[in-house]
Amino acid sequence: MNWIEFWNKQQSQANPYKQVGRVLNGQAISPEIMAKIAARIAQQLQLKPHETLLDVCCGNGVLDTLLLPKVATIHGIDLSDALIAEAKQLNLSNLTFSSANAVSFGLNQTFDKSLLYFSFQYIETLADAQKVIENLLKHTHNDALILIGDIPNQLEFFTYYNTPSKWWQWIKQELKGANEMGRFWHPKELLRICENLGVKAEIQTQEPWQPYAHYRFDLLIYS
Numbered sequence: 719m720n721w722i723e724f725w726n727k728q729q730s731q732a733n734p735y736k737q738v739g740r741v742l743n744g745q746a747i748s749p750e751i752m753a754k755i756a757a758r759i760a761q762q763l764q765l766k767p768h769e770t771l772l773d774v775c776c777g778n779g780v781l782d783t784l785l786l787p788k789v790a791t792i793h794g795i796d797l798s799d800a801l802i803a804e805a806k807q808l809n810l811s812n813l814t815f816s817s818a819n820a821v822s823f824g825l826n827q828t829f830d831k832s833l834l835y836f837s838f839q840y841i842e843t844l845a846d847a848q849k850v851i852e853n854l855l856k857h858t859h860n861d862a863l864i865l866i867g868d869i870p871n872q873l874e875f876f877t878y879y880n881t882p883s884k885w886w887q888w889i890k891q892e893l894k895g896a897n898e899m900g901r902f903w904h905p906k907e908l909l910r911i912c913e914n915l916g917v918k919a920e921i922q923t924q925e926p927w928q929p930y931a932h933y934r935f936d937l938l939i940y941s
């Protein structure tokens with residue numbers, strides 16, 4: 719799947735939540751739920767007002783606007799130039815953005831905490847997953863927290879694709895190389911990468927009110 723093309727096209731959606739795929743049953747999720755998601759992220763990362771946050775795969779920055787009151791500064795990076803252009807229009811002080819690939823980015827800065835949310839499914843190989851986690855570690859201070867959140871769970875594949883017509887749709891998309899859901903990860907695959915890199919990590923289950931809790935999980939890494 720060409721994710722740059724896919725996400726650049728998404729920018730043409732009028733609704734900022736739809737631009738970043740924040741949709742449930744075809745409808746954009748509510749601002750109240752987005753605010754609750756941001757509050758939960760702040761709690762998981764134990765964000766503090768003086769801290770700097772790196773947001774990898776930040777999209778159009780909608781989530782960052784909700785996290786900004788919890789920290790001193792946020793820098794967001796994303797593969798999609800179109801979504802980064804949208805994010806830059808937010809024009810908020812202490813909120814900066816640049817275009818870069820999670821697999822290969824290099825910034826001349828390290829951060830107190832790092833986040834990669836609702837996007838790890840677009841990292842589709844074990845080798846790239848390891849590079850992304852290495853990169854997050856490289857850009858995050860020692861003894862800090864990294865949250866990779868909202869990851870589709872391979873163990874819940876049939877919870878998501880729960881009817882024969884959905885299985886058929888998945889097969890057709892796979893054959894065309896156009897599966898918009900990306901990769902469902904097994905929690906153990908990610909824990910093994912962290913173990914190989916010598917860092918502690920834990921799987922966190924999502925809360926029932928979270929829109930995709932029935933098939934997604936979170937990974938908290940201690941850098």
Ligand SMILES: C[S@@+](CC[C@H](N)C(=O)[O-])C[C@H]1O[C@@H](n2cnc3c(N)ncnc32)[C@H](O)[C@@H]1O
Nearest residue numbers: 725775776777796797798819820835836837840
């Ligand atoms: C579903 S959106 C999530 C945006 C934001 N994190 C949020 O939670 O609202 C996924 C984003 O990941 C970005 N993305 C996908 N693969 C990427 C990669 N390899 N490096 C950087 N960004 C990537 C896309 O461009 C898109 O903006």
